[in-house]
Amino acid sequence: MKKIAFLFPGQGAQAVGMGHDFYEEFELVREVFDMAEEITRMNLSRLCFNGPMEDLTVTANLQPAITAVNLAFLAVIEKEGLHPNIVAGHSLGEYSALSASGALTREDTFDLVKNRGELMHRESARYEGAMHAIVGLPIGTVEQLVAEGQKEGVVAVGNHNAELQIVITGAPDPVAKVSEEAVALGAKAIPLKVSGAWHSELIRGAEDALNAQLNTLSFKTPDTPIILNVTAEMTGEADEIRTAMTRQLCSPVKWYDTMGCLMDE
Secondary structure, eight states, X not given: OOOOEEEEOXXXXXXXXXXXXXXXXXXXXXXXXXXXXXXXXXOHHHHHHHOOHHXXXXXXHHHHXXXXXXXXXXXXXXXXXXXXXXXEESTTHXXXXXXXXXXXXXXXXXXXXXXXXXXXXXXXXXSOOEEXXXXXXXXXXXXXXXXXXXXXXXXXXXXXXXXXEEEEEEOHHHHHHHHHHHHHTTXXXXXXXXXXXXXXXXXXXXXXXXXXXXXXXXXXXXXXXXXOTTTOOEEOOHHHHHHHHHHHTTSOBXXXXXXXXXXXX
């Protein structure tokens, strides 16, 4: 029998109106949004359904908003009797995967992503950042370009999304320089609509506060195994998950390797 995986999107997947049709149709969805709004003290339904996009994209708003949509959809799917054999999530989406796995409660998940979003927003206000998708070059080549670019400032691989689609992250000038070098080698470089240099040293200042909150939460042994972003390996250990979530903030998202691990399962 085939196995079922639930994969949860993160920042970059947003659209004004997301979740509205499900919200209108399912009471369960409205209940999840009500819970999320009570915990975060944010009008997430209005933000998701009406935007504007400029407000929705601000990471302090977007992280609870996408998580509300993810977990609302999850509630409907599970009510229909469909349950995963394994879960994973892309960056922010990993927090929804933790909730789906049973490692975190919904309440703790919403509290955590609200704080994470605020911390990351704070750091993005301190340090201007940029992220570009490099399409058409393998990871080894992009890593070489990044290594050269680091002589100019902060730049790193932020997401390895596909074999030939890698996101670089960091300060605007070094990111632009690496993008120029990539284009010279035949790649495309696509600036992303983000409000900070996620998964880079420019948000390292958020790590201690996030780790402090993680250490106050009760992580449970997950009912469903999860593939972690920072290792691209499957785990069912609560302590390993807690440690990985601290590292995830400034580490590359190994999504391509995660999909490889998923296929092996």
